[in-house]
Amino acid sequence: PPSPAAPVYVCGQKVEGLQVFYPNLITQMICVSYNNTMHINFCVDPDVVVGHKTLPTLYIDELRALALHYGVDPDDTSAATPTTNQPAAAAASTNQPGSRGSALAMV
Missing domain, CATH: 1.20.5 (Single alpha-helices involved in coiled-coils or other helix-helix interfaces)
Structure with missing residues (x-):
């Protein structure tokens, strides 16, 4: 599934962006979306x-x-309207600071 289309919070701090690196034996390109922004890295x-x-x-x-x-x-840098499987109000409520409804795992 895609990454969150709205900001998430970790330890009460807003996550501003994501970058993914996967060191590999082959040339690697990784794309990740977060908060209506696409981040791309080449390894x-x-x-x-x-x-x-x-x-x-x-x-x-x-x-x-x-x-x-x-x-x-x-x-055109305007973000497309995000789609979700849950009502917009429920989706937004899980991303508020202090909410236990969102998680971000960093490995």
């Missing part, structure tokens, strides 16, 4: 992947081209 061996520093720019260029191809404004 590469710089001794093996020539020009690895160009990956983020090339990736964004391709996403922009894909958006244009499908008639989506790549500069």
